[in-house]
Amino acid sequence: MNILQINSSARSTGSESTRLADEIVARLAAGTDVTIVRRDLAAQPHPVLDEAALQALFTPADQRTAAQAARVALDDALIAQAQAADVIVIGAPMYNFGITVQLKSWFDAIARAGVTFRYTAAGPEGLLKGKKVIVAVTRGGLHKGGPTDTQLPHLRTFLSFVGLDDVQFVFSEGHGMGPDAVARARAEAQQQIAALA
Known part of the structure; x- marks a missing residue:
């Protein structure tokens, strides 16, 4: 089994979503022959989808400049990781009621007409x-x-759009509401992880 873990917090250390994603991957990998690929989008930020990236993507491959080919290759690498995965685990903190810019950049990279959707x-x-x-x-x-x-409708809509319909969510909420709330959130998340198929 190939597991792809996407950590999308803006923090490489001390992230609750990354800690939770690590626990999920450990649960899935227990007693199983697995290959785990981890991509930390804070430590390895993916460039945002800008005008230069769009021009590169819409230029035929045999007509791209070296810079354009290099930019497209960055997205190609992320697409290849997603294609090779049997299971994708995403750490997705809520920032200002939505997903992080890091996760949005990953979504933009793997959404390719004719490749991941048509x-x-x-x-x-x-x-x-x-x-x-x-x-x-x-x-x-x-x-x-x-x-x-x-956040949740955005996640469901995008994942389904690229064919990822078998999705489970593990929730851990209330981390800004004091130590008791954090303890409760972590205990509830542990129960959800234990129940994963």
Whole structure:
């Protein structure tokens, strides 16, 4: 089994979402022959999708400059990791009611028409099929199931768009609400991890 772990916190150390993602990967890897690839998007930031990147992506491969080819190759590497994974574990903290810029850059990199999704007469079809995704969602407040949880619909919509429909979420909320809330959140997350298939 190949596990791809995506850590999308802005912090490489001390991140609750990364700690939780580490625990999920350890649970999945226990007693199993696995290969684990970890990508820390804070330590290895991926460039944002800007005008130069768009020009590179929309230039035919045989007409790209060396700089354009190098930029596209950065996205190609992330796509290849996602394609090779059987399980993708994403550490996804909530920042200002949404996903981090680090995770958005990863999403932008792996969303490639004709490679990870395609448009058909019946509508878009995701091509990253047959994979399990587990998302470790951490928040400072309590948002699950409420109107302020704009993060979860974004995650579900994007993952489904590229064919990742088998998604489970592990929640750990209330980390900004004091030590007792943090202890509760971690205990509840442990129960969710123990219940993972």
